[in-house]
Amino acid sequence: MGRFDLPVVDFWYEFASTYSYVAAMRIDALAERHLVNVRWRPFLLGPIFSAQGWTTSPFNLYPAKGRYMWRDVERLCGEFGLPFHRPREFPQNSLLAARLALLGATDGWGEAFAKAVFVAEFGEGREIGRPEALAPILTKLGLDAGALLARARTDEAVKSRLKAATEEAQSLGIFGAPNFVTEDGELFWGNDRMDEAFDWAAGQGRHPARRPG
Amino acid sequence: MGRFDLPVVDFWYEFASTYSYVAAMRIDALAERHLVNVRWRPFLLGPIFSAQGWTTSPFNLYPAKGRYMWRDVERLCGEFGLPFHRPREFPQNSLLAARLALLGATDGWGEAFAKAVFVAEFGEGREIGRPEALAPILTKLGLDAGALLARARTDEAVKSRLKAATEEAQSLGIFGAPNFVTEDGELFWGNDRMDEAFDWAAGQGRHPARRPG
Incomplete structure (x- = not known):
């Protein structure tokens, strides 16, 4: 939740993205050190990739x-002490997990759910596109897995919210994941830019004027 | 030049690359702090991009x-106090500059030349594909610009060396620029990974075993 008077950084992540996994596992500690609040924003890269003619990652x-x-993700997991197990399939279908994360954002369990999904996927090599992989995660959080999975599959409101989030990501100039977007609209792409994004948000970066166009 | 007993990191850079400019301007100070020696390795991205079907950057x-x-390069230049002037043409033809840098590597002026070319290109917005832009840089270094430009255009040995360097880059798995390659063959891609590459070279990184394949 965080303090109300701190700058807010939007963390745009995609469940299919390896570097989003690394970022998701590091972000709390770094946000605390930099005194920023993080808002977790799930979105889908698929439609953005399609728009530039890519049919896969x-x-x-x-x-x-x-x-x-x-190799790099394996190294980073070593560096940050994170479990790493390369899944057989890549990228995985992240639709259901992203809709659940949006439901969880409203109900206060979104971040814990997101971290658990990332660990299942890239720490244990599980197929997070399947409801059978997501159900135990929800149950472990004390939630009604059956009801939530049904909602994630049928609820038109949550479908629309994910579509709107993805369109918002695209309109912010996002073309990959993860991303960090500050309140003044600066976009930082990549796990390795988290520090700079938080510095920027906290006003410690030098801010060259934005050029028109 | 550096001390003979320090680990060596190869800095693979491309004169057409914006992030290579930022890296080239930061690398000396960082190498000194991490106690590593840097070997400057010019190469061409064009043939590597072509091989994956790209006709431009x-x-x-x-x-x-x-x-x-x-926007990101502008921000980074602000952060590191580097001049920034976006050139009209991008990417620029880096062939002549890369050949000159190879000549300079043998004669001890390669690094100073490379930095001056980068500043001319991305700090002042000059067209470094043209000999007219390179001649004053050579002259300023106390060199015979006319003779060197003639050699860069005609010397078959330097042409072959640049071709071999580019093939070596490709065989190392390089697909962009800049890159840092340690003596044990670890590849780190991107200006933002310089720290990690130097940590690795200095043996401070945790080294997960390399997987086969």
């Missing part, structure tokens, strides 16, 4: 980039 | 990525 489209990413 | 192919990059 660039890590699959460009093998050298993909090989690098897997 | 991904920053031109994907407008959202491009808009982000220009």
